[in-house]
Amino acid sequence: MDISRKIWGHTQQITNTHFLGAIQDLATGMKVDLVVEGVETEDVLDAVTVMGSTLMQGYAIAKPMPFAELQAFLKNTIFPHRHRPLSLLGLYAARLAQHEALKKTISRSPCAVNYLTLADAAACPLHKDIQRLGCDNSDKLDHLHREYHRAIAVMDALLLATPSGADWSAVDQAVEDFEQAIVETYFEEKSKKRQIS
Numbered sequence: 001m002d003i004s005r006k007i008w009g010h011t012q013q014i015t016n017t018h019f020l021g022a023i024q025d026l027a028t029g030m031k032v033d034l035v036v037e038g039v040e041t042e043d044v045l046d047a048v049t050v051m052g053s054t055l056m057q058g059y060a061i062a063k064p065m066p067f068a069e070l071q072a073f074l075k076n077t078i079f080p081h082r083h084r085p086l087s088l089l090g091l092y093a094a095r096l097a098q099h100e101a102l103k104k105t106i107s108r109s110p111c112a113v114n115y116l117t118l119a120d121a122a123a124c125p126l127h128k129d130i131q132r133l134g135c136d137n138s139d140k141l142d143h144l145h146r147e148y149h150r151a152i153a154v155m156d157a158l159l160l161a162t163p164s165g166a167d168w169s170a171v172d173q174a175v176e177d178f179e180q181a182i183v184e185t186y187f188e189e190k191s192k193k194r195q196i197s
Contacts, residue, residue, distance in 0.1 A: 017047055017093045021100060024051065046090030051097050083132070088186040091129055095182065098126060099175055102152060110159035119153035121146040137185040144181050148174040 020036065027034035039045050039058030048056055062073060085091045105112055121127050121142075130141045151174040158166040 016044075017051065017089075017096055020048065020051055020053070021096060024053070043087045043089040046085050046087045047093035050085050050090045050093040085129055085133070088133065088135060088182055088189060091126070091133060092179065092182045092186070094129060095126060095178065098124075099148075099152075103171075106152070106156050106159060110156050110163070113156055115153050115157055118156055119149055121149035124149065135185050135189060137181065137188070141178070141181055141185065144174070144178040148178050150174075 024034060033055055034053065036048050036053045036056040037058065039048055039056045039060045041060055044058070045056075045060040065073065085094050102113070102118075117123060124145070126145055127142065130138055130145060135141070148171075151171045155166060155168060155171050
């Protein structure tokens with residue numbers, strides 16, 4: 001497989017996290033169960049799990065098997081209880097889920113979230129995840145994560161002062177910068193792994 005196809009595949013994985021979030025909201029609104037298909041790699045399994053999906057199918061979980069093997073497989077715990085995210089794609093998914101939840105909460109009720117808590121990036125689970133994943137760009141990711149928290153805290157304060165007149169552009173830019181850094185780091189690490197193998 002050539003490099004461009006591999007990069008396309010990784011780009012699709014990142015785009016699919018946004019799509020999955022939208023479909024999850026739709027399924028929740030319709031009160032139906034969502035089964036996520038195509039969970040083919042550990043990174044995708046990590047991202048889908050971080051986003052809260054519990055019903056999924058794909059090679060990252062198991063390959064097709066005869067019924068007798070399936071019965072034995074289903075008797076065992078499928079997922080060990082590990083701290084997630086385990087990958088940068090999982091970190092991206094966690095950031096996506098966290099931001100959407102914060103944005104909805106702040107938009108609906110700015111007083112529901114404490115400004116000082118929002119401003120403290122070190123109190124956020126993503127801070128610990130960035131440190132735990134230990135990627136080459138962890139200092140850059142940590143810096144951009146702090147910038148995001150500053151921007152979202154300022155937005156919360158602005159919404160308290162003028163509920164209808166707040167401009168989200170600073171938060172949107174902070175989100176975009178943080179996401180871009182995660183994506184770049186993800187591609188860099190995938191590229192390094194390809195060069196090693």
